[in-house]
Each structure stands twice: as C-alpha cells, then as structure tokens.
Amino acid sequence: MAALFDALSVFENVRPAEAGxxxxxxxxxxxxxxxxxxxxxxxxxxxxxxxxxxxxxxxxxxxxxxxxxxxxxxxxxxxxxxxxxxxxxxxxxxxxxxxxxxxxxxxxxxxxxxxxxxxxxxxxxRRGIQIVLAGAPNAGKSSLMNALARRDVAIVTEEAGTTRDVLEVHLDLHGLPVTLVDTAGIREAEGLVEREGIRRAREKMRQADLILWLMPSDEMHSASPDDLLNEPDVPAVWVLRSKSDLASPAMTQDEPGTVSVSTRTHNGLEGLIGRLGKYAADHIALSEDPLATxxxxxxxxxxxxxxxxxxxxxxxxxxxxxxxxxxxxxxxxxxxxxxxxxxxxxxxxxxxxxxxx
Ligand SMILES: Nc1nc2c(ncn2[C@@H]2O[C@H](COP(=O)(O)OP(=O)(O)O)[C@@H](O)[C@H]2O)c(=O)[nH]1
Ligand SMILES: [Mg+2]
Missing domain, CATH: 1.20.120.430 (tRNA modification GTPase MnmE domain 2)
Structure with a gap:
C-alpha cells in the first residue's frame, strides 16, 4: 500500500481522498x-x-x-x-x-x-445495548465475559483486582447489537491504577442500559448492589449468582428472580444468553416506521x-x-x-x- 501511494504521488494533481x-x-x-x-x-x-x-x-x-x-x-x-x-x-x-x-x-x-x-x-x-458486568473483585466477571464472547477477551486469574481497565466486546444476539463491558471489581482499592479502574467502572455502570451484578455462590456475604440501586438514574440491574458449581446445597434454593451461572460447568449460560437476547429484543426492536437515530x-x-x-x-x-x-x-x-x-x-x-x- 505504502509503495503504491508512493508511486501515485509522482503524478501531478493526484492526492489521496479525504475521509468521506x-x-x-x-x-x-x-x-x-x-x-x-x-x-x-x-x-x-x-x-x-x-x-x-x-x-x-x-x-x-x-x-x-x-x-x-x-x-x-x-x-x-x-x-x-x-x-x-x-x-x-x-x-x-x-x-x-x-x-x-x-x-x-x-x-x-x-x-x-x-x-x-x-x-x-x-x-x-444504532449504538447497541450496553450491558455492564459488575460486582466485587473475583466474582467471576471476566470469566463470564469470555464465556459469552466465546473467546479469551479478558485475563482471568484468582488474584483479586486483575481487571483494572474497561474491556468491551461486541456481540450479535439474534441480529441485535450488544456491547458487553467488563469492569474492575468494586472495592476499596489501594493502588492508583486499580482506583482509576474502579472510577471507570462506575462511570460505565451509569451509562449502561443493563447491569449484570455478579455475586459468587460460595460467598454468603458478597457485595450486593444495594448502594448502587440507591443512586439516582440507575439502569436495570440483574443479580447473577456466579460460580454456581460452588454453591453449597443449603444455598441452592435461589431467591426468585436471580439467575445462577457457572462458567466452569456452563450451567445456566444458555439460559442467560436467552434472557439477554429477549431483553435486547424488547428494547431495540426495529420499528415499522423510520425513527430518529x-x-x-x-x-x-x-x-x-x-x-x-x-x-x-x-x-x-x-x-x-x-x-x-x-x-x-x-x-x-x-x-x-x-x-x-x-x-x-x-x-x-x-x-x-x-x-x-
Ligand atoms: N468454580 C468456579 N470458579 C470460577 C468460575 N468463574 C470464575 N471462577 C474463578 O474465579 C476467579 C476469578 O475469576 P475472574 O473471572 O477473574 O473474576 P473477576 O475478578 O470478577 O473478573 C478465577 O480463579 C476463576 O477461575 C465458576 O463459574 N466456577
Ligand atoms: Mg476481571
């Protein structure tokens, strides 16, 4: 390409076209x-x-x-x-x-x-539905992002605070555009970089159409999205019980309305994708009449x-x-x-x- 442009540039009155x-x-x-x-x-x-x-x-x-x-x-x-x-x-x-x-x-x-x-x-x-994965560090957000994207987008480790930047993938759910956003886990962070990551995570959550809040099934007292729900203008929040393979039998009677998923056994994943697809269809159906975009x-x-x-x-x-x-x-x-x-x-x-x- 560079050689081609170079060769063309010797002609008089020839220049590359501008954008658009x-x-x-x-x-x-x-x-x-x-x-x-x-x-x-x-x-x-x-x-x-x-x-x-x-x-x-x-x-x-x-x-x-x-x-x-x-x-x-x-x-x-x-x-x-x-x-x-x-x-x-x-x-x-x-x-x-x-x-x-x-x-x-x-x-x-x-x-x-x-x-x-x-x-x-x-x-x-036009811009796609924004779905943000949020929750405490190690809740399994990056694993879920990778499972939904069917590839390794985000780094997964057992070290809390691995994800410090905001990662996005574009998914096509039955023809509907969804942007999935992985964020840093919300906690009181020490490091400068992680604190910035958490600030960005909160910002993404405010702009989201839907937040998936992950609570690991093996932790009885994991961070709940309660303080989030009290903020003004919160988008819809779904609570997901992640790592459902680790749930103790006593915990398996879910509160109604919560969804359990495991990225290890893939339990609940298809169901979650189905629900997300329905959510997207309800919120962005192509209308009969042309609309302002x-x-x-x-x-x-x-x-x-x-x-x-x-x-x-x-x-x-x-x-x-x-x-x-x-x-x-x-x-x-x-x-x-x-x-x-x-x-x-x-x-x-x-x-x-x-x-x-
Ligand atoms: N048993 C089990 N472990 C999981 C599951 N999902 C994630 N993990 C583990 O939990 C740890 C944290 O996962 P990660 O996706 O990095 O969590 P994040 O900090 O919320 O992004 C990693 O060691 C994962 O292997 C799951 O469904 N089952
Ligand atoms: Mg992560």
Missing part, C-alpha cells in the same frame, strides 16, 4: 441529504443485521421523507397565515382559515412528540416542537409572531436534512467516514 470526500460531493451536489449521508455512515459501521436494515432504510431517504413532509406542511400553514395577514381587511378571506391551520399545527406537534418518544429505541439499535435529530426535533408549542400556546399573541414561530419550527426540521445552514456540523458528520467513501 466522495460522499460529501454527493451531498454538495444535492444527491444525498444529511440523514441519508448519516445512514450511509451507519451502514458502513453496522455490525448486525438489524443495524444494517435500519441504516439502509435511512440511507434510502426514509427519514428525510417524513421530515420534508412535515416541513412542507409547516410552510403551507405559514403561507395561509401570511395570506390572512396581508388581506386582513378584505372580506373574501375568511378568518376561519387560521382556525384550521392551528388545528393542523397542533396535530403535527403531537406527531412529533410520538416520533420523539420512540426515537430512543432507534438510537439504541441520532441525538442530533432529537435536538432539532425538540427545537421544532417547542417553536410549534409557542405558536399555538396563546391566542392573544399577534399573528405575525405566531407565523414567525412556524418559520422557526420549519427551519429546525430543515436542519435535520441539511437544507438549512449546517456548515458547522458537516465536518463532524463527514469525519466519521473512512477514506475512499
């Missing part, structure tokens, strides 16, 4: 809008079948179609309002035009609200929604100002597909691409 340069040309030429560009980036990065399908649909213009439709509804509403403003003193423009317009704007606002409330699901499909979409949609709400909130506001709210709302929608000043975001979006795309 070809896609950017398609955008500049108006052949792709921004959501389609993002869909293409997602398609290249997709790791599972459902991610691929979602990306493909967005690349094909599924999202733009919705937003452009809403945007032209708003432009039409604004035109009607302005007509009413311009001809307010003439009798042949009935005042009731604007009543119809506001009812439509109201309906649109609730459509956007529904669309927004469903978008988390699509965002999760990025925070960027969500921000503009929220801006649009609040402008719409301002526009019909009060009847006493002058019609000119209400029409201006509609203009702002349409503009927010236009930003999603890149029809309106988005210059500052373009580098961020195209920077995601690799060279040659």
């Amino acid at each position: 340069e070809f896609t950017r040309r398609a955008f500049d030429a108006g052949r792709l809008d921004l959501t389609e560009v993002e869909g293409l980036a997602d398609l290249i990065a997709s790791e599972t079948e459902t991610q691929r399908r979602q990306a493909l649909r967005q690349m094909g213009g599924g999202l733009s179609e919705i937003y452009d439709g809403w945007r032209s509804d708003l432009l039409r509403a604004r035109a009607l309002i302005e007509a009413e403003l311009d001809f307010a003193d003439e009798d042949d423009v009935p005042g009731s035009v604007s009543d119809v317009v506001w009812a439509d704007v109201c309906t649109l606002a609730s459509l956007i609200e529904i669309h927004l409330s469903q978008s988390r699901v699509a965002e999760r499909l 990025r925070e960027r979409h969500r921000t503009h949609l929220e801006d649009c929604l609040s402008a719409l709400k301002r526009s019909f909130d009060s009847d006493s506001k002058p019609l000119e100002l209400r029409a201006e709210d509609l203009r702002l709302a349409a503009e927010s929608l236009g930003r999603i597909s890149g029809r309106i000043d988005v210059e500052d975001m373009l580098d961020v979006i195209f920077g995601e691409f690799c060279i040659g795309k």
Whole structure:
C-alpha cells in the first residue's frame, strides 16, 4: 500500500481522498441529504443485521421523507397565515382559515412528540445495548465475559483486582447489537491504577442500559448492589449468582428472580444468553416506521416542537409572531436534512467516514 501511494504521488494533481470526500460531493451536489449521508455512515459501521436494515432504510431517504413532509406542511400553514395577514381587511378571506391551520399545527406537534418518544429505541439499535458486568473483585466477571464472547477477551486469574481497565466486546444476539463491558471489581482499592479502574467502572455502570451484578455462590456475604440501586438514574440491574458449581446445597434454593451461572460447568449460560437476547429484543426492536437515530435529530426535533408549542400556546399573541414561530419550527426540521445552514456540523458528520467513501 505504502509503495503504491508512493508511486501515485509522482503524478501531478493526484492526492489521496479525504475521509468521506466522495460522499460529501454527493451531498454538495444535492444527491444525498444529511440523514441519508448519516445512514450511509451507519451502514458502513453496522455490525448486525438489524443495524444494517435500519441504516439502509435511512440511507434510502426514509427519514428525510417524513421530515420534508412535515416541513412542507409547516410552510403551507405559514403561507395561509401570511395570506390572512396581508388581506386582513378584505372580506373574501375568511378568518376561519387560521382556525384550521392551528388545528393542523397542533396535530403535527403531537406527531412529533410520538416520533420523539420512540426515537430512543432507534438510537439504541444504532449504538447497541450496553450491558455492564459488575460486582466485587473475583466474582467471576471476566470469566463470564469470555464465556459469552466465546473467546479469551479478558485475563482471568484468582488474584483479586486483575481487571483494572474497561474491556468491551461486541456481540450479535439474534441480529441485535450488544456491547458487553467488563469492569474492575468494586472495592476499596489501594493502588492508583486499580482506583482509576474502579472510577471507570462506575462511570460505565451509569451509562449502561443493563447491569449484570455478579455475586459468587460460595460467598454468603458478597457485595450486593444495594448502594448502587440507591443512586439516582440507575439502569436495570440483574443479580447473577456466579460460580454456581460452588454453591453449597443449603444455598441452592435461589431467591426468585436471580439467575445462577457457572462458567466452569456452563450451567445456566444458555439460559442467560436467552434472557439477554429477549431483553435486547424488547428494547431495540426495529420499528415499522423510520425513527430518529441520532441525538442530533432529537435536538432539532425538540427545537421544532417547542417553536410549534409557542405558536399555538396563546391566542392573544399577534399573528405575525405566531407565523414567525412556524418559520422557526420549519427551519429546525430543515436542519435535520441539511437544507438549512449546517456548515458547522458537516465536518463532524463527514469525519466519521473512512477514506475512499
Ligand atoms: N468454580 C468456579 N470458579 C470460577 C468460575 N468463574 C470464575 N471462577 C474463578 O474465579 C476467579 C476469578 O475469576 P475472574 O473471572 O477473574 O473474576 P473477576 O475478578 O470478577 O473478573 C478465577 O480463579 C476463576 O477461575 C465458576 O463459574 N466456577
Ligand atoms: Mg476481571
């Protein structure tokens, strides 16, 4: 490769393409809008079948179609309002035009609200569900990570505090993307490196969709996730009894709701994978309708929604100002597909691409 580039560089006016340069040309030429560009980036990065399908649909213009439709509804509403403003003193423009317009704007606002409330699901499909393995040192987290990934990702030793960094593997559970995160065991650590590992572990746990908290079956008084559960905004926590092969007979009557696994005998592993798959399916099912897949979409949609709400909130506001709210709302929608000043975001979006795309 290096030799090839070297040989090519002697030609005049030949240079390596920049990241995403070809896609950017398609955008500049108006052949792709921004959501389609993002869909293409997602398609290249997709790791599972459902991610691929979602990306493909967005690349094909599924999202733009919705937003452009809403945007032209708003432009039409604004035109009607302005007509009413311009001809307010003439009798042949009935005042009731604007009543119809506001009812439509109201309906649109609730459509956007529904669309927004469903978008988390699509965002999760795009980035994958984050499942974090946590618990005391030596609880068997790294062993479970390796068993689920079916390869040796993490180092396993009987020395407490072996895992000090955060390790991630991407799994494909029935076509659904799951990122499994192995963390340092939570304890009062002496060493600087382990303390940093524990800080990172806590951070990962806060960002997780689901925490698997491991409690070894051979320890009656192992660390429980109680203090974790008291923190605000905790994700879902499942308690797993690890090392179930070591459980004493007295302990085998599980509390209902807990899952026992052993990475030594593989007891319970298939069941756990099945449950995780179901969890993923419940939380990231590919929806029928195209949905906003990025925070960027969500921000503009929220801006649009609040402008719409301002526009019909009060009847006493002058019609000119209400029409201006509609203009702002349409503009927010236009930003999603890149029809309106988005210059500052373009580098961020195209920077995601690799060279040659
Ligand atoms: N008997 C038994 N030992 C296990 C099991 N899982 C892990 N271990 C052992 O427990 C020790 C700690 O495991 P590790 O995965 O490093 O725990 P971590 O500190 O939570 O990551 C190692 O010596 C493992 O071999 C299990 O299911 N059964
Ligand atoms: Mg470990």
